[in-house]
Amino acid sequence: xxxxxxxxxxxxxxxxxxxxxxxxxxxxxxxxxxxxxxxxxxxxxxxxxxxxxxxxxxxxxxxxxxxxxxxxxxxxxxxxxxxxxxxxxxxxxxxxxxxxxxxxxxxxxxxxxxxxxxxxxxxxxxxxxxxxxxxxxxxxxxxxxxxxxxxxxxxxxxxxxxxxxxxxxxxxxxxxxxxxxxxxxxxxxxxxxxxxxx
Amino acid sequence: xxxxxxxxxxxxxxxxxxxxxxxxxxxxxxxxxxxxxxxxxxxxxxxxxxxxxxxxxxxxxxxxxxxxxxxxxxxxxxxxxxxxxxxxxxxxxxxxxxxxxxxxxxxxxxxxxxxxxxxxxxxxxxxxxxxxxxxxxxxxxxxxxxxxxxxxxxxxxxxxxxxxxxxxxxxxxxxxxxxxxxxxxxxxxxxxxxxxxxxxxxxxxxxxxxxxxxxxxxxxxxxxxxxxxxxxxxxxxxxxxxxxxxxxxxxxxxxxxxxxxxxxxxxxxxxxxxxxxxxxxxxxxxxxxxxxxxxxxxxxxxxxxxxxxxxxxxxxxxxxxxxxxxxxxxxxxxxxxxxxxxxxxxxxxxxxxxxxxxxxxxxxxxxxxxxxxxxxxxxxxxxxxxxxxxxxxxxxxxxxxxxxxxxxxxxxxxxxxxxxxxxxxxxxxxxxxxxxxxxxxxxxxxxxxxxxxxxxxxxxxxxxxxxxxxxxxxxxxxxxxxxxxxxxxxxxxxxxxxxxxxxxxxxxxxxxxxxxxxxxxxxxxxxxxxxxxxxxxxxxxxxxxxxxxxxxxxxxxxxxxxxxx
Numbered sequence: 159x160x161x162x163x164x165x166x167x168x169x170x171x172x173x174x175x176x177x178x179x180x181x182x183x184x185x186x187x188x189x190x191x192x193x194x195x196x197x198x199x200x201x202x203x204x205x206x207x208x209x210x211x212x213x214x215x216x217x218x219x220x221x222x223x224x225x226x227x228x229x230x231x232x233x234x235x236x237x238x239x240x241x242x243x244x245x246x247x248x249x250x251x252x253x254x255x256x257x258x259x260x261x262x263x264x265x266x267x268x269x270x271x272x273x274x275x276x277x278x279x280x281x282x283x284x285x286x287x288x289x290x291x292x293x294x295x296x297x298x299x300x301x302x303x304x305x306x307x308x309x310x311x312x313x314x315x316x317x318x319x320x321x322x323x324x325x326x327x328x329x330x331x332x333x334x335x336x337x338x339x340x341x342x343x344x345x346x347x348x349x350x351x352x353x354x355x356x
Numbered sequence: 357x358x359x360x361x362x363x364x365x366x367x368x369x370x371x372x373x374x375x376x377x378x379x380x381x382x383x384x385x386x387x388x389x390x391x392x393x394x395x396x397x398x399x400x401x402x403x404x405x406x407x408x409x410x411x412x413x414x415x416x417x418x419x420x421x422x423x424x425x426x427x428x429x430x431x432x433x434x435x436x437x438x439x440x441x442x443x444x445x446x447x448x449x450x451x452x453x454x455x456x457x458x459x460x461x462x463x464x465x466x467x468x469x470x471x472x473x474x475x476x477x478x479x480x481x482x483x484x485x486x487x488x489x490x491x492x493x494x495x496x497x498x499x500x501x502x503x504x505x506x507x508x509x510x511x512x513x514x515x516x517x518x519x520x521x522x523x524x525x526x527x528x529x530x531x532x533x534x535x536x537x538x539x540x541x542x543x544x545x546x547x548x549x550x551x552x553x554x555x556x557x558x559x560x561x562x563x564x565x566x567x568x569x570x571x572x573x574x575x576x577x578x579x580x581x582x583x584x585x586x587x588x589x590x591x592x593x594x595x596x597x598x599x600x601x602x603x604x605x606x607x608x609x610x611x612x613x614x615x616x617x618x619x620x621x622x623x624x625x626x627x628x629x630x631x632x633x634x635x636x637x638x639x640x641x642x643x644x645x646x647x648x649x650x651x652x653x654x655x656x657x658x659x660x661x662x663x664x665x666x667x668x669x670x671x672x673x674x675x676x677x678x679x680x681x682x683x684x685x686x687x688x689x690x691x692x693x694x695x696x697x698x699x700x701x702x703x704x705x706x707x708x709x710x711x712x713x714x715x716x717x718x719x720x721x722x723x724x725x726x727x728x729x730x731x732x733x734x735x736x737x738x739x740x741x742x743x744x745x746x747x748x749x750x751x752x753x754x755x756x757x758x759x760x761x762x763x764x765x766x767x768x769x770x771x772x773x774x775x776x777x778x779x780x781x782x783x784x785x786x787x788x789x790x791x792x793x794x795x796x797x798x799x800x801x802x803x804x805x806x807x808x809x810x811x812x813x814x815x816x817x818x819x820x821x822x823x824x825x826x827x828x829x830x831x832x833x834x835x836x837x838x839x840x841x842x843x844x845x846x847x848x849x850x851x852x853x854x855x856x857x858x859x860x861x862x863x864x865x866x867x868x869x870x871x872x873x874x875x876x877x878x879x880x881x882x883x884x885x886x887x888x889x890x891x892x893x894x895x896x897x898x899x900x901x902x903x904x905x906x907x908x909x910x911x912x913x914x915x916x917x918x919x920x921x
Contacts, residue, residue, distance in 0.1 A: 214759040220768060231416070239415050279759060287757075302419055313759060318418070321750050321767065322410035330768050331749060335407065337582040337712035342543030344711035351769050353748035354709075356410070 191230060198233035205268040206252060207232055213279050214316045220330035223320045231319035232312070243304050244311065251282060251308020282309040321355070331355040363389040363613070365912075366635050366650035368620050368665070370394075371472025373885045373901040374656035375602030376515065380909035381654070382609040389613045389648055390606070391637060393657075394469035396616040397444070399599035403589025405440040413439055434465050434852070436476050436587040444469050444476060444587075453660075453806050455797035462808040463849035464660060470616050471598040472658065473852070476587045479568045479595050479715065480741065481521050482895035483512050487530040487726060491782075492891050495735045498688060498785035499861050501890045502871035505532070511903035518605075519596040519902065520574040522716065523566030531721040531739075531895070537572045539564040540580075540716050544705040545744035545773040550718070552834025559723045560830070565741065567716040568596035568899075577601070584713030595715070617641060619801055622669040623653065625878065629673025632881050638801055652880045652912050652921060656905070659689075659886035660791060663857045664806050666868075667793045679875040681864045686792055688785040688859055689808070690892035692851035693816050695844030697740065697778035698827035700836025701747075709746045709770050717743035720777065720830075722894055724822070734819040736782040738894050740827060747771030775831060779823035782894035784815050785856055789848070810848040853897050855886035873908035880921045884908045 195204040211223035211232060223229070236248060252267075258278035259270035267278060286307035306314070320326040327333050333355040364386035367377045378390045396402070410416050417438050424432040431437050431445040446468035453464055467473045486505045493500040509532070516535040523536040542550065542564055550562035569586070570579045570593075577593035577600055586595050593600030606612040617640045624634040624647065634647040655662045663686050667677040677685045724730055724737035747755075748771040756766040789811070793804040824841050831839050848854075861867025864876035873888050875881040884905035886897060893900075915921045 215764050216761055218761050218764055220764070235415060235418065239418060239420075241421070276760075283757070283759065302421065313753075317750055317753050317767070318416055322416040324409065324411045327410065330764075334711075335409070335583065340541055340582045340710070340712035340714040342541045342546065342710050342714075343705075343708045346707050346709045346770055349709070353752070353768050353770055356749055 192227060193230070194237075195229040195233040198237045202266075202268060203252060204229070204233070206255065209268060209275055210255075210279065210312060211316045211320070213276060214313055215320050221325050223316055226320050226323040226325035226330075228316055228319040228323065228326075231323070232315050235315055235319075241304055244306075247306070247308050248311060251312065254308070255279065255282065279309070282307075282312075286310050327355040361389075361646075361648050363387050363648060363650040365389070365652045365654065366391065366648055367654045367656060368635065369472065369656035369658060369661070369885065370470050370598050370603070370614070370616075371467070371656065371658060371885070372474045372477065372598070372898050373905045374472070374654070375474060375598030375606070376902050376905040377654040377656055377882075377884060377909055378606040378612055378614075379602040380906050381652075381913065382606045382611040384909065384913045385611070386913065387611045387613075388606070389615060389650065391618050391620055391635065391648075392470045392472075392614070392616045393619040393640065394446075394467060394472070394616060397469045397471055397475065397589075397599065399593065399604070400589075400591035403591055404443065405588045406591055407583060408440065408588075415439075430463055431465060433463060433850075440585065440588050441476065450800040452797070452799060454808055455794045455805050459807065459809070461848060462810045462854075463847045464808070464854070465849065465852050466658070466661075470614070471603070474597040475589055475599065477597075477898060478852075478896065479586065480719075480896040481516075481519075481523070481534070481566045481568050481899040482719070482739075483532040483534055484508070484893050484895065484900055485530045485532050487722075488891065488893040488895075491736060491893075492785070497735070498891055499859070499866050502860050502862050502867075507871070508900070508903050508907065511907040512899065515899065515902040515906050518575075519568050519601060519899075520570045520572075520577065521566060521568055521899075522564075522571045524564045526561060526563050526721075528561075528721060530726050534566065534899075536566070537570060537574075540567070540569075540571060540714055542718065543710050543744050543773075544708045545702055545775050546718050548702065548704060549700075549744060549775050549831070549834040553720070553830050556833040557723070557830070559726070560720060562718050562720050565716040565719050569715050570594050575601075580715060582712035582714060584715065586715045619803070620657065620665055621645070621801075621803060623655075623665060623678060623881070624669070625671055625673065625678070629671055630878055632878055638803075640801070643801070651916060652882065654905075654909070654912075655881065655883045655887075656885045659854045659857060660806060660808070662883055662885055662887045663791060664793065664803075666858065667806075668804060674877070679858070679864075679868045679877045679881070681877055682861075682866050682868065684787070684859065684866065685868055686857050687787045687790040688856045688890075689789040689791060689810055689854060690783040690785055690856045690889065691810070691848050692783055692853045692892065692894065693738075693781035693812065693820055693846055694778060694851050695846040696820050696824050696842060697742070697776065698824060698831055698839055698841045699777075700775050700828075700831030700834070700840075701838040702773045702775065702835060703837055704835070705773055714743075717741050724819075732822055734815045734822065736784070736815070736819070736894065738779045738781040738819055738823045740777045740779050740823070742775065742777040744773060744775035747774050775834075775836065777827040777831065779820070779827065780851070780894050780896070781816055781819045781823060783892045784813055785859075785891055786813060789856075791857065808849075812845075812848065853886070853892070855889035855892060855897055858883050858887040859890040860888050861890060872911040873904055874912070874915075879915075882908045882912055 215223040286309040446466040524539040525533040720740040722737040858868040
C-alpha cells in the first residue's frame with residue numbers, strides 16, 4: 159500500500175464513511191479521454207465529480223462543465239498531475255461532502271437531493287474562505303498551490319478544464335484564433351457582451 | 357585538434373546581436389562562421405506550438421512540476437516559460453550556474469536554440485539619448501561612455517528600417533523618435549488615461565509602445581495577425597527575430613556557415629597575446645573539440661556567456677581573463693528593476709471592448725531627473741510599460757469566489773476596464789555586482805560554471821517606491837475608481853536585461869572595449885552583446901545592441917580593408 163492509499167484510507171476512516179472507497183484504478187497514459195473519470199474514481203465517486211463540476215459551472219445558455227468533459231480532465235489531473243498532498247486534500251474533501259449529506263439527509267452525496275448537494279459544496283466553500291494562498295502563487299495565478307483547500311482546487315480545476323476545452327473556449331466564450339487586426343474600441347454588441355477566450 | 361578551418365569572421369552566438377553581426381559581415385563580403393550552442397530551429401516549421409489551441413495540451417499548460425523542478429528550476433520562473441515554449445529554453449540541470457549553495461542572487465534566463473532569446477524577447481524598442489550616454493559622467497557612477505547619441509543615431513535608423521519597428525513619433529529629446537511603421541491602436545481606456553495624465557502633468561506623456569512587430573509588410577514579412585503569444589514563434593515573421601530577419605539576409609549572401617549544437621570553450625590568442633588566432637569549440641553531442649580561425653571575431657554569446665568565454669580564455673599575457681588589464685571584466689553588471697506599479701479600474705466605456713490580442717502596450721517615458729536633478733531621493737529614472745483592457749474570462753474567477761450560474765456569468769461576460777502600469781527602473785553600475793568562474797564546479801561539458809553576486813542598491817529601491825506612488829497617482833488622476841499597487845523586490849536578472857561586465861570606455865585602464873566595441877587589448881575581437889554596456893538607461897536595451905553591432909561591423913570591415921587589423 160503506497161502513501162496515497164494510506165492517506166485515503168485514513169481519511170475515510172476518520173470520516174466514518176467506509177462504503178464505496180475511492181477507486182485505485184489509475185491508468186497511466188490515459189489522457190482526459192471520455193470515461194477517464196469512471197476509470198480513475200470508480201462509478202460512484204465519478205458521479206460525485208460529475209455533479210460537482212456541474213454545480214460549479216452548470217448549464218446556462220452555454221454548455222455545462224460535463225458537456226465539455228471537464229470531469230474527465232479533473233480525473234486526469236488528479237491521477238496523473240497532482241502530488242500526494244493534493245490528492246489527499248482532494249480525497250478528504252470528497253469524503254467531507256459525503257459526511258455533510260449523510261448528516262443532512264442520510265444519503266451519500268451523489269444520491270442526495272440537489273439542495274443538499276449545493277449545501278455540502280457551500281460548506282466546503284465556507285471552510286476555504288479564510289485560506290490565503292501564498293503570495294508567490296497568487297501573484298502568478300499559477301493555480302498550483304499544493305496546500306490549496308479542496309474547494310479551491312476543485313473550483314480552479316473545473317474552471318481551467320472547462321474554459322480551455324474546445325467546447326468551453328468556443329461555445330461559452332468567444333474564440334477568434336486569428337483576429338487579423340487590433341481594434342481598441344470594438345462595439346461589445348458585436349459579441350453580445352460575451353468574454354474573449356484566452 | 358590540428359585541423360583549423362579558416363573564415364574571414366567568426367560570430368559567437370545567434371541571438372539578437374549575433375544575427376545582426378552575421379548579416380552585416382556577410383553582406384559586406386566576408387565569409388562568416390556563426391557558432392551557436394543551441395539546437396537548430398528553422399523558421400516556421402520548428403515553431404511546433406504556434407497557433408495550437410489550449411485543448412491540444414494535456415494538462416492545459418499546468419506546470420509539469422517534476423520536470424520543471426528537476427531541469428528548469430530557474431527558467432520556469434519566467435512568464436514566457438510554459439509547455440508551449442519549454443523547447444526553446446536551456447536545461448538548468450545540465451547547465452548550472454551559481455554553484456554556491458544558497459546563492460539565489462541572480463536569475464539567468466537563457467534560450468538554448470539558434471536565434472536565442474530573439475525568439476522569446478518582449479520586443480519593446482526604445483532609443484537611448486544623451487540623457488543616458490552622459491549619465492555616468494554627470495553623476496559619477498561608473499565611467500563615461502566613449503560615445504554619444506550622435507555616434508549611434510544613424511545606426512539606430514539603419515537597424516530600425518530593417519527590423520521593422522511600430523511606434524508613434526513624439527518629438528522628445530530624451531526618448532528620440534525612430535524609423536517607425538504606423539503605430540498600433542490604443543484601446544479606449546488607454547486613450548482615456550493618456551488624456552488624463554497629459555492634462556494633469558506637464559512633464560508626462562503616454563505614447564503607444566514602440567515594438568519590433570510589423571504593422572506594414574517588410575521584406576517578405578507580413579504584418580502582425582494579432583494571434584497573441586509571439587514567444588511560441590511566428591511563421592509569418594511578423595516580429596523581429598534572427599530567424600525572421602537577420603538569418604535569411606545572411607544566408608542570402610551565400611557566405612554564411614551556421615553551426616548549431618556547438619559550444620565555444622575559449623578563444624585562443626597568438627603568441628604575442630594581441631590577436632585571437634582561433635576559437636575552440638566543443639561538439640555538444642560527441643564532445644569533440646575543434647578550432648576555427650577568423651580574421652575577426654564577434655562575441656555575441658549574451659552578456660554573461662560572453663564574459664564566461666573571456667574568463668575561460670586566460671593566458672600568460674591575460675592572466676585574469678582576456679582583455680582584463682582594467683580588472684573590470686565581469687564587474688559592473690546591471691539589469692532593470694521591474695514588477696512594481698499599479699492597476700486601476702475604470703467604470704467607463706461599457707459598450708466597448710478590444711478585438712485581437714495586441715503584442716504591445718503603452719509607454720510612459722521617463723519624467724524624473726530629465727532636465728535637472730528633481731527633488732527626489734534618487735538619481736536617474738524609470739519608465740512605465742502598461743496596457744488597458746477589459747477584464748473578463750477566467751481572470752474574473754478570482755473576483756467571484758462562489759460557484760454556479762453567477763460564477764459562470766461573471767467569467768463569460770466582459771468585466772470592467774482596467775489599466776496596468778509597470779515600471780522599469782534604471783540600475784546603477786557597481787563593481788560589486790559581478791560574476792566569476794567557479795574554481796571547482798563544471799557543467800555537463802566540463803566547463804567552469806559562473807557565479808554571480810548581484811544586489812539592488814538603495815537607489816533602485818528608493819526609485820521603486822517612487823514609481824509605485826506615481827503610477828497610482830496617475831491612474832487616480834485619470835479617473836480610476838479603484839486602484840491597487842504592487843511592489844516586487846524582483847530578483848536581479850528577472851528583467852532579462854542583464855548587461856555590462858565588458859564595458860566600453862576610453863582606455864584599457866578602465867574598460868574592456870573601446871568606442872567601437874573593439875577590445876582595447878585585442879584588436880580583432882569585438883563584443884556587441886549586452887556585455888558592452890557602460891550604463892543601463894531605463895529603456896529596453898535590444899535595439900541599442902542591434903545598432904552597436906551594425907556600427908561595429910562597419911568599423912571592423914573598414915579596419916580590415918585598411919590593414920589595421
